[in-house]
Amino acid sequence: MTDGVTLAGALSGAQRILAAAGVPNPQLEARLLASHALGITSEMVLGYPERRVDLGRKANFDAAVNRRAQREPLAHILGRREFWSLSFHVGHHTLVPRPDTETLVEAVLNWLGGHNGDLRILDLGTGSGCILLALLAELPRAWGVGVDLSMHALEIARQNAAALGLADRADFVRGDWANGLHGRFDVVISNPPYIADRDIIGLEPEVSQFEPRLALSGGPDGLTAYRAIVPHLGRLLARNGSAFLEIGAGGAADVTKLIREQGFEHIEIKDDFASIPRCVRIANTI
Ligand SMILES: C[S@@+](CC[C@H](N)C(=O)[O-])C[C@H]1O[C@@H](n2cnc3c(N)ncnc32)[C@H](O)[C@@H]1O
Incomplete structure (x- = not known):
């Protein structure tokens, strides 16, 4: 130089x-x-x-x-973000994977307790595919489907699956949550959008101005996506299957109430590394 x-x-x-x-x-x-x-x-x-x-x-x-x-997110400029020690391509149409979300991956792996057999995993609102692909990387005999409403996000998820050598075990399909999905899954995971609409403007500019609203907006009370997803869990979960949903800070009570109203009784909460309730596990016993 x-x-x-x-x-x-x-x-x-x-x-x-x-x-x-x-x-x-x-x-x-x-x-x-x-x-x-x-x-x-x-x-x-x-x-x-x-x-x-x-x-x-x-x-x-x-x-x-x-x-x-x-204040464009660093990950958008670099084009990448690490999640679960794997490198994910990210862009304007995907949420930047958050460390908090690794709590879901950990919760699933703890629940499986070393079981490493054939597993079917469904990821609702897959975005970059980070949760599903992190799980597939850990579980060599698992297979999964990632669903998203955004075609652009699905394109990124497919690129990530290919780059991580997981494309043969991951399908990505466009859908509105679980509507029209058939079959049963051992594990259903979702990090749904859960920010109440009025709170989005107050988030840091990296989020409020640059991340896709579709990935953030949880409707007037932050619960719209949970209301759409939870009623489907009974028909989507295999016998003894479990669903793992991410929850926002302060959201645990409202989300668990909504889940109980749908008839699920076996619910467990897992905290993230900052001791914030971050993941709810719903066991299929109905
Ligand atoms: C909070 S982001 C989570 C993305 C990724 N799973 C992660 O944890 O980084 C929520 C995702 O849900 C998707 N989404 C929003 N509404 C949806 C709908 N009605 N059906 C399917 N996916 C939807 C968004 O496009 C976004 O990718």
Whole structure:
């Protein structure tokens, strides 16, 4: 690399811009954006501060920093997000996979307790496919279907399945929750949209302005998707099967009430790593 600024200079300028825009962790994010835009590893970004950045690459870096300063999610700019130690392609039509959602994967695996036989898994509102594909990666004899209303999200989920070598065990189909779905599944999982509509505007800009409303909006009280999904669980779950639904912070009481009203009695709640009730397991005993 010839003319241009040093890496250290480019990084400190980027950190200032990101900090002024209110981006959390500007130092770390500047490094990640530099690695992405300059096509070098994070170790090289850290290890060679005097390296010169040519003007063409600096322009790429500036463009990435400016997008982030508009509060576009880092994952959209990088095009990827790690979930369950796997790398997922994400875009404007998919929710960025959240660490909280790993609670569902853990809950399913704990419930299976090492059982590693043939399993049928249904993922309602699959988005990037992250929950289903994380489970298929852990369960080599399982097979699954991911359903989403968004064709664009399904395209991303299919790309992820192919990139992770799981495409032969994952089908992705367009659907409105479980309407029109037939068959029974040992495990039904869903991270449905559960933000009450009036609360979306108050979320951080990365979410409220850039993530798909279809992935966020839980209707007036945040429960619309649960009302659509829960009544189908009885016919979708195999004997001794279980459903695992993600719940938002503070949502456990309302969701469990709704589930009990549908006649399910065996309900368990699992907390996430921050001790927030995050996942409800519904056992099929009806
Ligand atoms: C909260 S996101 C979860 C995405 C992914 N499972 C995850 O955990 O990152 C909810 C997903 O439900 C999908 N969705 C919304 N309404 C739907 C409907 N009526 N039928 C099927 N999927 C729907 C959205 O497109 C979105 O992908």
